Amino acid sequence: MSAPDHRAALAATRALPGIPVDAEGPVFREPWEAHAFAMAVTLHARGLFTWPEWAAVLADEISRAQAGGDADCGDTYYRNWLATLERLVAEKGVTTSANLARYRDAWDHAADRTPHGKPIELRPEDFAG
Structure with a gap:
């Protein structure tokens, strides 16, 4: 990022105090956020959706969250x-909402049995209801 871009990014993040920053600019709070970001960039690069589609669905999801009480502090x-x-991959037919829920439940089950600080690993028994 060039110096002017860097300054603009830092200024923008000051307007949203909930977004963490370091000396270089905005950072992810958790590794999963970086993974989600990378998945979106990759799926866009593979042609699953356009950036205008992404922006419209993201705006709708933010509006839904705000309507549900999200203070939207970043x-x-x-x-x-x-x-x-999740919504776009289901709408585009990559997977179903039911399959996403199945994996979310399996992940929660695996996380429950995993000691803090250890990698979470999915096993076949995690998918058993």
Whole structure:
């Protein structure tokens, strides 16, 4: 990022105090946020959706979250990003909402049995209801 772009990014993040920054600019709070960001960029590059489509669905997901009580301070932005990803892959037929729910439940089950600080691994038994 060039110096003017860097300054603009830092100025923009000051307007949203919930977005974490370091000396270089905005950063991800958690690794999963970076993964969600990378998945969106990759799926766009593969032609699954256009950026205008992405922006419209993300705006709708943010509006839904706000209607549900999200204060929209920046700390839930990537939850909306993830909801946008899930919605688009279901709408585009990459997977179904039911399959996404199945994996979400399996992930929760695997996370429950995984000690803090250890990698979460999905096993076949995690998919058993």
